[in-house]
Amino acid sequence: MPALEKYIGAKHTRNPHTIYMLRLADNALILGQRLSEMCGHGPEMELDMAMTNMSLDLIGQAKLLFEHILTLEDLAPNADVLALTRPLERYSNCLLVAQPNVDFAHIMLRQFLFSSMQKRQYEALLNSNDSTLAAIAEKSLKEIAYHIRFAKGWVLRLGDGTKESRDRMADALSCLWRFTGEMFTCDARVADAVEAGTSSDFTKTYSDWKLEVKTILSEAGGLTPHENTRMIMGGHFGQHDDNLGHILSDMQFMQLSYPGLEW
Amino acid sequence: MSRNNWHLYEVFIRSKNGLAHKHAGSVHAQDAETAILSARDLYTRRGEASSLWIIKSSDIIASDPGEAGELYDPSDDKIYRHSTFYTVPDGVKNM
Structure with missing residues (x-):
């Protein structure tokens, strides 16, 4: 089957419940x-394994969500097609998750900022009117708790470590903080999902999250995010920077070159 | 990257409640917390563990392999220390 038909195969949806779950799935997938x-590039074998374990946790979460979406709505013939063949502007992940692996400090800070948000986001699903979604959230929360523990430990260790490790963590913070506002914006799709009973409104915990994260950062060698950072948004609505383009070219080529390929 | 702060730790895994911790291997880590996390990441990926013990390799007190002869050989010919050396008298009903 030609690739173009596969594109058409991943249909659009107008269902707020599905749209919100696609956002969750895309965050985890990307x-x-x-x-x-x-994988194979960690600073030490132990840390290499830790990062690939987290990667597998996240791709596993995405897989559960994509498969669940397909049981409710016939958007694609299978989860691979839904996950791997959409054009760039139809991915709804936040911008933070696509930011590059500059160094270990960037990777750990990105993980800490994301996972500490994701914990609140998934806790808000536990009372969802979709019981399968609530069960997926409950299972994922155990993984997320570990991701936070691991990444937080390294944010503290590097921030409060040597001059070089602190400089690198400070650089990561100045690069990544601008992407945090998007994750907690109560945009129309969050509001629709709340109204549909998919989730409660976790964006109300934004100030609690900021307090929690800033406390850790100040313990990490007295790091503070810039107060008047202009937040950059758009990923949730398909307006991505070129980072996602590079990810997709790598992630999609197999499914687009060999449409319908299965492992 | 500085390598001065990496230590070797030995990992012991208990697979089920009631069983003993068994040596599984070793990990490199900076301290107790990272050692536990690394051991979890390396040795419990397939549901092997319900508990982990970690000990710094340098804290293990081991016998000298060079002394193995004097330490262990003397027990080789003490077959009467095995219960199978003894025959159970016919009249014994409960053992």
């Missing part, structure tokens, strides 16, 4: 793909 790039 961060999982980003982390998988580190």
Whole structure:
């Protein structure tokens, strides 16, 4: 089957429940793909394994969500097609998860900022009117708790370490903080999902999250995010920077070259 | 990257409640917390563990392999220390 038909195969949806779950799935998929790039490149074998384990956790979460979406709505013939053949502007992950693996400090800070948000996002699903979604969230929360523990430990260790490790963590913070506002914006799709009973509104915990994260950062060698950072948004609505383009070219080529390929 | 702060730790895994911890291998880590996390990441990926013990390799006190002869050989010919050396008298009903 030609690739173009597969594109058409992943249909659009107008269902707010599905749209919100696609956002959750894309976040997990893209961060999982980003982390998988580190396979074989970790600073130490133990850390290499830790990052690939987290990658597998996230891709596993995405898989559960994509498969669940397909049981509710016939958007694609299978989860691979839904996950791997959409054009760039139809991915709804936040911008943070596509940011590059600059160094270990960037990777750990990105993970800490994302996972500490994801914990709140998934806790808000536990009372969802979709019981399968609530079960997926419950299972994922155990993985997320470990991701936070691991990444937080390294944010503290590097921030409070040597001059070089602190400089690198400070650089990561100045690069990544601008992508945090998007994750907690109560945009129309979050509001629709809340109204549909998919999730409660976790974006109300934004100030709690900021307090929690800033406390850790100040313990990490007195790091503070810039107060008046202009937040950059758009990923949730398909307006991505070129980072996602590079991820997709790598992630999609197999499914587009050999449409319908199965492992 | 500085390598001065990496230590070797030995990992012991208990697979089920009631069983003993068994040596599984070793990990490199900076301290107790990272050692536990690394051991979890390396040795419990396939549902092997319900508990982990970690000990710094340098803290293990081991016998000298060069002394193996004097330490262990003397027990080789003490077959009467095995219960199978003894025959159970016919009249014994409960053992």
